[in-house]
Amino acid sequence: MATDMQKLMGASEEDDEEEMDVKEEDDEDEENGERRIAAQMMMGVDEVMPSTSSGGQFQHQQQLQEQVGTPGGGGARRSRPPEEKERTKLRERHRRAITARILAGLRRHGNYNLRVRADINDVIAALAREAGWVVLPDGTTFPSRSPGSRPTGGNSAGMTSSSSQMVSQQTPPTSLQGVSSGYRTSVEYNASRMKGVFMPSSSPYDLSSSARSQSSGMVGDGGEQIESLPFISGSMEAINDKQLIGQLPKLPERDFAGTPYVPVYGMLPLGVINIKCELVDPDGLLKQLRVLKSINVDGVMVDCWWGIVEAHAPQEYNWNGYRRLFQMVRELKLKLQVVMSFHECGGNVGDDVCIPLPHWIAEIGRSNPDIFFTDREGRRNPECLSWGIDKERVLRGRTAVEVYFDYMRSFRVEFDEFFEDGIISMVEVGLGPCGELRYPSCPVKHGWRYPGIGEFQCYDQYMLKSLRKAAAMRGHSFWARGPDNAGSYNSQPHETCFFCDGGDYDGYYGRFFLNWYSQLLVDHGDRVLSLAKLAFEGSCIAAKLPGIHWWYKTASHAAELTAGFYNPCNRDGYTAIAAMLKKHGAALNFACAELNFLEQHEDLREALADARGLVWQVLNAAWDVCIPVASENAVLCLDRVGYNKILDNVKPVNDPEGRHFSSFTYLRLSPLLMERQNFMEFERFVKRMHGEAVVDLLV
Numbered sequence: 231m232a233t234d235m236q237k238l239m240g241a242s243e244e245d246d247e248e249e250m251d252v253k254e255e256d257d258e259d260e261e262n263g264e265r266r267i268a269a270q271m272m273m274g275v276d277e278v279m280p281s282t283s284s285g286g287q288f289q290h291q292q293q294l295q296e297q298v299g300t301p302g303g304g305g306a307r308r309s310r311p312p313e314e315k316e317r318t319k320l321r322e323r324h325r326r327a328i329t330a331r332i333l334a335g336l337r338r339h340g341n342y343n344l345r346v347r348a349d350i351n352d353v354i355a356a357l358a359r360e361a362g363w364v365v366l367p368d369g370t371t372f373p374s375r376s377p378g379s380r381p382t383g384g385n386s387a388g389m390t391s392s393s394s395q396m397v398s399q400q401t402p403p404t405s406l407q408g409v410s411s412g413y414r415t416s417v418e419y420n421a422s423r424m425k426g427v428f429m430p431s432s433s434p435y436d437l438s439s440s441a442r443s444q445s446s447g448m449v450g451d452g453g454e455q456i457e458s459l460p461f462i463s464g465s466m467e468a469i470n471d472k473q474l475i476g477q478l479p480k481l482p483e484r485d486f487a488g489t490p491y492v493p494v495y496g497m498l499p500l501g502v503i504n505i506k507c508e509l510v511d512p513d514g515l516l517k518q519l520r521v522l523k524s525i526n527v528d529g530v531m532v533d534c535w536w537g538i539v540e541a542h543a544p545q546e547y548n549w550n551g552y553r554r555l556f557q558m559v560r561e562l563k564l565k566l567q568v569v570m571s572f573h574e575c576g577g578n579v580g581d582d583v584c585i586p587l588p589h590w591i592a593e594i595g596r597s598n599p600d601i602f603f604t605d606r607e608g609r610r611n612p613e614c615l616s617w618g619i620d621k622e623r624v625l626r627g628r629t630a631v632e633v634y635f636d637y638m639r640s641f642r643v644e645f646d647e648f649f650e651d652g653i654i655s656m657v658e659v660g661l662g663p664c665g666e667l668r669y670p671s672c673p674v675k676h677g678w679r680y681p682g683i684g685e686f687q688c689y690d691q692y693m694l695k696s697l698r699k700a701a702a703m704r705g706h707s708f709w710a711r712g713p714d715n716a717g718s719y720n721s722q723p724h725e726t727c728f729f730c731d732g733g734d735y736d737g738y739y740g741r742f743f744l745n746w747y748s749q750l751l752v753d754h755g756d757r758v759l760s761l762a763k764l765a766f767e768g769s770c771i772a773a774k775l776p777g778i779h780w781w782y783k784t785a786s787h788a789a790e791l792t793a794g795f796y797n798p799c800n801r802d803g804y805t806a807i808a809a810m811l812k813k814h815g816a817a818l819n820f821a822c823a824e825l826n827f828l829e830q831h832e833d834l835r836e837a838l839a840d841a842r843g844l845v846w847q848v849l850n851a852a853w854d855v856c857i858p859v860a861s862e863n864a865v866l867c868l869d870r871v872g873y874n875k876i877l878d879n880v881k882p883v884n885d886p887e888g889r890h891f892s893s894f895t896y897l898r899l900s901p902l903l904m905e906r907q908n909f910m911e912f913e914r915f916v917k918r919m920h921g922e923a924v925v926d927l928l929v
């Protein structure tokens with residue numbers, strides 16, 4: 231979905247240019263005032279933004295001022311030697327420089343609208359507003375209940391300086407008591423995109439502050455768990471009647487009792503099999519699988535990594551870890567969805583492990599880097615193989631599609647018994663970066679940041695050869711080039727002559743280039759899926775499409791164009807893909823289940839995104855040709871509001887054809903999901919997906 235922290239902190243050398251000027255301030259009062267703020271930050275004072283009407287906080291600040299300004303908290307001000315004043319100024323410059331880099335990173339990569347000389351109070355105010363709180367000019371901060379509402383009571387509530395406390399201690403509006411409000415999903419979306427800190431939403435089963443603090447585990451910069459999380463051993467029906475649970479919400483909800491049964495799968499962690507093809511922590515995994523089985527989850531999805539199985543030499547496959555995992559799943563009578571992952575893992579949002587392409591592929595790439603996708607500047611992307619070598623024998627005598635076919639055939643032979651017993655219910659075939667059918671047009675490693683339009687990836691020698699051939703067939707050899715006015719990774723459509731309204735994308739050359747570029751995507755999917763159908767004859771196969779919804783409301787749909795979807799406002803770019811999937815009897819897996827829940831987020835509005843419009847365009851293209859549609863959530867979901875949105879999309883209301891998704895995969899199993907409050911919400915969600923009646927018990 232190291233790069234996340236870079237995005238948040240703006241730690242690159244480029245940000246040095248945005249540092250604020252640090253001027254010397256000889257005025258004693260102003261200098262002491264800034265030292266007081268620094269002292270507050272170091273001493274961990276919670277009320278960084280005191281309210282003028284809060285008497286207790288004012289007295290506390292006054293005491294702190296006296297302690298900082300005088301030795302031993304005395305009232306008299308001592309005179310300081312010039313050397314100490316100079317050291318104080320140096321420390322102040324250093325502190326301001328660090329603050330400036332943080333603010334520059336938030337402005338550039340986090341889309342925070344901060345003034346040039348912003349301080350820590352401005353940062354906290356911006357975070358509070360993003361979380362849906364109201365921040366008055368005097369610093370008074372309170373949850374938004376209704377327009378113009380103020381918090382009850384005589385004193386204003388100061389905003390805490392800890393982001394984790396801010397999220398875990400806030401209460402939802404009265405009308406939504408017991409349910410996490412919608413803004414939390416937006417915050418989690420931003421967190422997964424910008425930084426490696428997870429801010430959990432409150433659960434409807436939370437009652438006390440201790441329960442809230444127990445459920446608000448934080449994840450460190452590298453993704454490691456800082457706070458241990460309790461493991462679930464029971465289900466919602468097994469609650470001891472002496473336990474007290476907060477009042478459940480009385481929000482109007484659709485009744486899904488009697489609706490079609492939609493299977494629910496849980497996606498296993500990316501690193502469940504290590505680089506040596508060994509099953510990591512089998513005992514812990516077995517416990518998790520048993521818990522999932524206890525609430526009638528249908529099965530699990532797992533990535534079968536090409537870089538692990540065929541790591542060292544061509545056609546030398548090691549399936550040992552996967553065999554042990556599959557046997558464990560079969561013993562619990564669960565189903566399996568497997569992904570043929572022909573891409574690397576690491577560097578994308580949500581990646582917490584690194585699994586590169588096979589070593590022998592990397593060796594070939596060192597001598598022939600054109601086997602990888604290449605941008606206009608000549609930067610290579612080793613995330614997956616270029617489609618230009620699909621039919622080129624450059625991989626030790628084999629073409630890329632032959633390599634994929636041999637891998638899939640080995641898997642089918644190795645796990646024949648699991649296919650025969652019906653344990654493996656679906657095989658999803660990886661067709662590009664992140665396993666999705668798209669170009670790697672938005673690589674974070676090359677500097678892309680949301681909502682940049684991305685860049686065309688067609689500059690390796692094999693794709694350029696295909697472009698020259700296509701241009702010659704049209705009789706315009708001078709068209710054998712990529713656009714030179716399409717901007718860069720982080721451009722916006724109106725900033726380029728190619729993607730702007732009335733731009734070259736809709737001219738004669740633009741139509742030719744985009745037709746060729748998007749046809750290569752369809753042809754690649756056609757070739758690989760035809761061989762997958764042969765390897766997995768009689769089994770359900772699927773392909774995954776991404777939900778690229780930013781700039782959807784513009785005429786060009788620039789982000790979709792660079793990703794290979796020729797879908798401007800005057801053309802449907804998904805019908806050809808749906809027809810190709812229909813040809814091979816493949817299902818469509820669309821990572822979209824709750825994207826339209828985020829469309830009110832400020833970042834999405836600024837990027838002219840329309841997740842709802844994209845979702846329905848893709849679904850209609852698939853349903854028009856009668857292919858099954860599976861789905862998974864695009865961002866982490868733990869609360870009832872998010873689950874309700876998924877349910878509404880999986881089982882559309884008032885659909886005259888009665889259409890619904892064929893299956894849903896939850897992204898992703900983690901210790902956080904296994905917390906009691908989160909897990910009980912997940913169990914309730916599974917029941918509703920299965921069409922069962924759900925009764926909320928008050929005990």
